[in-house]
Amino acid sequence: MQTLNVDLGERSYPIHIGQNLLSRPLLVPFIKGRQVMIVSNETVAPLYLDRLQAQLSAFQVDTVILPDGEAYKDLEHVNRIFDGLLERRHNRTTTLVALGGGVVGDMTGFAAACYQRGVAFIQVPTTLLSQVDSSVGGKTGVNHHLGKNMIGAFHQPQVVLADTDVLATLPERELSAGLAEVIKYGLIHDEAFLSWLELNMPALRRREAGALSYAIYRSCAIKAEMVALDERESGIRALLNLGHTFGHAIETDQGYGQWLHGEAVGAGTMMAADLSARLGWISPSSLERIRRILLAAGLPVLPPAEMSAERFIELMAVDKKVIDGSLRLVLLQNVGQAVVTSDFSQEHLAATLAAGERLGQL
Amino acid sequence: MQTLNVDLGERSYPIHIGQNLLSRPLLVPFIKGRQVMIVSNETVAPLYLDRLQAQLSAFQVDTVILPDGEAYKDLEHVNRIFDGLLERRHNRTTTLVALGGGVVGDMTGFAAACYQRGVAFIQVPTTLLSQVDSSVGGKTGVNHHLGKNMIGAFHQPQVVLADTDVLATLPERELSAGLAEVIKYGLIHDEAFLSWLELNMPALRRREAGALSYAIYRSCAIKAEMVALDERESGIRALLNLGHTFGHAIETDQGYGQWLHGEAVGAGTMMAADLSARLGWISPSSLERIRRILLAAGLPVLPPAEMSAERFIELMAVDKKVIDGSLRLVLLQNVGQAVVTSDFSQEHLAATLAAGERLGQL
Missing domain, CATH: 1.20.1090.10 (Dehydroquinate synthase-like - alpha domain)
Known part of the structure; x- marks a missing residue:
């Protein structure tokens, strides 16, 4: 495993890169409260959700599973994340975990930026694109029917896990x-x-x-x-x-x-x-x-x-x-x-x- | 006119307080681009929109008029602000101006925080509540059906105009x-x-x-x-x-x-x-x-x-x-x-x- 530090002062965070990272408790040190909300999609969740949840048995873990695809990267589907957080009474110490590609990462990061005016989040990117792009930089957001990525926020993750093993199932x-x-x-x-x-x-x-x-x-x-x-x-x-x-x-x-x-x-x-x-x-x-x-x-x-x-x-x-x-x-x-x-x-x-x-x- | 400076480092801004402020070009020095979007509601716009627009003839000025009331303080109505901004092709140098009470201020500020990941905004609060409360602090956001102010951002205005004359029409x-x-x-x-x-x-x-x-x-x-x-x-x-x-x-x-x-x-x-x-x-x-x-x-x-x-x-x-x-x-x-x-x-x-x-x- 290699670790790259993204240097942003008090918002600095590490990116862990390598094989078999999802089966190790690498996220745990970065979760400050007792609640975790994993956001994933219908394609990725059946493949990797169990593996991730197994590391988080010490926490209240809830999940929101979104439909897969850029077509759903909109305010309406971010609102489903808010629904899940509020129904399960997540407070401002909660940590959101994005398990999926860039769409899941952008939406989860934006939900984290806005929920109660800002909570923590962690990226577990499962596509090569999201591992090399949205892992770094803190850009989050959704599309509007008149323009792409027009609604969003800058919000940095606590840690990123880029596991090369998950790329095996990538089309x-x-x-x-x-x-x-x-x-x-x-x-x-x-x-x-x-x-x-x-x-x-x-x-x-x-x-x-x-x-x-x-x-x-x-x-x-x-x-x-x-x-x-x-x-x-x-x-x-x-x-x-x-x-x-x-x-x-x-x-x-x-x-x-x-x-x-x-x-x-x-x-x-x-x-x-x-x-x-x-x-x-x-x-x-x-x-x-x-x-x-x-x-x-x-x-x-x-x-x-x-x-x-x-x-x-x-x-x-x-x-x-x-x-x-x-x-x-x-x-x-x-x-x-x-x-x-x-x-x-x-x-x-x-x-x-x-x-x-x-x-x-x- | 009295001016209070809210001291937040590089995000500091003045609050002007007094009579007849809407008829003076006090906003102009705080508008950095060429575009202005005034957001108001159906109650306030007929009373004060003309007066404000008269100060802004040097700019491309567009307006979004929302229905009046806390019941409309939701993501759906913030999306109307995004619709207006995109239809009128506002870019990231635009300035949003909130003309109304706390609901208009909260929604406009949140729209400004999220539009293209953050643009400038100005508050012109027209209720006593918004003049003494939402003028200061940079809290913006909307309600969710499961909780009030659950979705939002911290986003500071460029300047606030608290005109006591507008309180004459307040119920x-x-x-x-x-x-x-x-x-x-x-x-x-x-x-x-x-x-x-x-x-x-x-x-x-x-x-x-x-x-x-x-x-x-x-x-x-x-x-x-x-x-x-x-x-x-x-x-x-x-x-x-x-x-x-x-x-x-x-x-x-x-x-x-x-x-x-x-x-x-x-x-x-x-x-x-x-x-x-x-x-x-x-x-x-x-x-x-x-x-x-x-x-x-x-x-x-x-x-x-x-x-x-x-x-x-x-x-x-x-x-x-x-x-x-x-x-x-x-x-x-x-x-x-x-x-x-x-x-x-x-x-x-x-x-x-x-x-x-x-x-x-x-």
Whole structure:
């Protein structure tokens, strides 16, 4: 087991990474009261809930089981967590435990941020995506029918358990979706890690524990470094959104849950790389290198064929990164170096958006 | 105009108190972006919305008008604020302005805390209760059908405008409800202020501007002092809840909005005083003094006749101040000195609860 410390002053917390963590009482030191509410979903609970509950026999443990999927990441389903907490009379010393992927983590974290104006929570992410992304940074929240992740809070967990064993049951598509974010860390901040990923992609797709642990550790370390510098996302942290503005537009257009988040980020990353190449910031061979690793990870490199450039523009206009009408995007200055910028022409952007459209129709 | 500074480090903000503040551009220096969303209700908007909007012609100003009443203080109606923000494409530099009483303030503040994980907001409280209570402290939130204020966040405003002129249109019952909180400040922390209130109650009920300004200033100053010492309510700030645990039980039992919050606090304060007297902490004459000033303010001093002791116990068990099964109450050690304690016998508590029951049936 490796442990990474996310350094946020009095809100610092450890991420434990390795095999067979769910069967060890690693959570117990982080539970301050007598009550625990485990929030999971219908897919994950039958697989791992028993194993987790076995560690918590000293506490009043209750559960809320949500339907599985991004389509349910809304206020109505967060309210089910509040129902469970109040019906079982959880007080402000309770600890919420999120057992599931990013959707469960985001909703549970948001419920913890708001229940009685803030209670403790613990993340037990069960997808590669949530292990490398939502484990770090404290972003919690839900979707609104007019925009993704528009309602939320910053709320840090007490501890995160990233158990590589649980990835054994992860569907192929979801593993690839997680790899989209892993690749992103290499692209924005660490060219050497990207090279490592190029070599080890077959091992990762075979789910070899050692390769997975290293990819998770390195991804979380890069994210933790950026979050520590910028907890409330005013500057450098925005680089983590490479591919996300395009990707969110795809998710919104298709309806949450049709494209997996990581798949949308994969295609969105390719669009950001395409625009960076059109601006002359990265070379055609770098663009091809990015396309190859995304394909090697099993990810889409094109947006949905039916999405027009106009539709992208319409959806991106409500992105949280729009400041007073000006769209800011994360683009690549180099492989391994990203930048947040509105320094691109509408013509170049239109060309990127239209290229996706044309290529998708081939 | 008097200005009180609430001292919370980088989250410090001023409260302006006085006459005719709504017609002055006092908000403008606190609006950082170009967008403003005014949230009000169907009662207050026709009276004061125009006056406020006239100060904001330099901005994109949109409005959300909610139905009036505590019955609508829920997630569903907060979602209407999110609908308005997203439909009008407000970005994370927007400022929300709450124009209304405590319900509008709590909901708007909570919406501001959660919209895009936190945007700025300004309070323009239009009831005495909200001017002396929710103006200070940063508590925001909504009710759940199983408990009051169970969902929320701590989120401080940029500035508060407490205009005594708007109290001219306040219904008599609501003025009395506000006075319940004003009396509370004297009882928990400042016996001299309580004496001033005894002398000036007729002037306050006649809505004399000078008396109102002083009562608001002194109330906010006492609350600000306690909040500055304890922003997240772990200790001294809990004293502000004198009468509230009993009061919340009354509100929950009767259905939100049947009893005004301040009326429930009035009866709840009398119950806390009754228990304090049974414990021998305050004298019978102090108890009578408290009863007289509550009556002089036009407040109820008895809970609803139909509420049994058992019903109180049941409802108080979900109060946020229950820690691991033990009920803590704010009681009076003296007039002007409160304490949070679970140091009372179940017999004394039962006697207080049953006394309300018996007296209510006279």
